[in-house]
Amino acid sequence: MTNRIKKTFENLQLNNKKGIILYLTTGIPDNKTTAELALELFNSGADIIELGIPFSDPLADGVTIQQSSQKALEKGVNIDTCFDVCSMIRNKNENNPIVLMGYYNPILQYGLDEFISKAKLCGVDGIIVPDLPLEESLILSEKCSASDINLIYLIAPTTSTSRIKEICEKGSGFLYCVSVAGITGARNTLSTEGIDLVNEVKLHSTVPVALGFGISTKNQLSEVNKHADAGIIGSALVNIISNSDKSTVVKNATNFLKGLQ
Numbered sequence: 001m002t003n004r005i006k007k008t009f010e011n012l013q014l015n016n017k018k019g020i021i022l023y024l025t026t027g028i029p030d031n032k033t034t035a036e037l038a039l040e041l042f043n044s045g046a047d048i049i050e051l052g053i054p055f056s057d058p059l060a061d062g063v064t065i066q067q068s069s070q071k072a073l074e075k076g077v078n079i080d081t082c083f084d085v086c087s088m089i090r091n092k093n094e095n096n097p098i099v100l101m102g103y104y105n106p107i108l109q110y111g112l113d114e115f116i117s118k119a120k121l122c123g124v125d126g127i128i129v130p131d132l133p134l135e136e137s138l139i140l141s142e143k144c145s146a147s148d149i150n151l152i153y154l155i156a157p158t159t160s161t162s163r164i165k166e167i168c169e170k171g172s173g174f175l176y177c178v179s180v181a182g183i184t185g186a187r188n189t190l191s192t193e194g195i196d197l198v199n200e201v202k203l204h205s206t207v208p209v210a211l212g213f214g215i216s217t218k219n220q221l222s223e224v225n226k227h228a229d230a231g232i233i234g235s236a237l238v239n240i241i242s243n244s245d246k247s248t249v250v251k252n253a254t255n256f257l258k259g260l261q
Helices: 004-014 031-043 063-074 079-092 104-110 112-121 138-146 161-170 192-204 218-225 235-242 249-260
Strands: 019-025 048-052 098-101 126-128 150-152 175-178 209-212 230-233
Touching: 004 019, 019 031, 019 063, 019 209, 019 235, 019 249, 031 048, 031 079, 031 249, 048 063, 048 079, 063 235, 079 098, 079 104, 079 112, 104 112, 112 138, 138 150, 161 192, 175 192, 192 209, 192 218, 218 230, 218 249, 230 235, 235 249
Parallel strands: 019 048, 019 230, 048 098, 098 126, 126 150, 175 209, 209 230
Antiparallel strands: none
């Protein structure tokens, strides 16, 4: 089957559109609702969904995602739960990409071969590991590549040009540019260093370039769309989901997405 991430960006380009990538913490408010959220967000215009694997020490995440991650862990959400939710989504949606985002230690403890094998089986298209440096990613990268799963790298504004070139050479699926050095979280203004970073990365990258960390409004997303191939929204959406009743959570999430478009 054609790689879903590649196909999604090709279709966006053909239609002169930019992508919307949304992050969900798996298991919040529960597993079934996470799958329902993903499906309804796809129906409402999301192009790619990132499913977060909760972790006890999420270094790159701000308070909003840390808290939702902690709640998910308390509910017993683990890697297998994430695979179950992926399967629930994939059973009803064969076309939109699903990306798993998780820290390296739990993945390593799970076993790389087992992790990739199950990810493939559940219809996962990409994996983001925020705390895995390029130098240490070779084994995971090769295993992902053999299963036609994209290992998606993060690039921060503090990254040197020579290192950006190295990451771009290894890039698959899309590259995830971080708009500010630091942790995730919705912000009132979009950093110019994030935009500058996207412009530099696009000089060297052969895959699409997405920008995330801090996007929460339509105006910010419009600004991102002038430069990047996609905008990534995490904390602002997680915040809405965390503060919604189960009866209204899907409606609130899809209304938020519609307000960005």
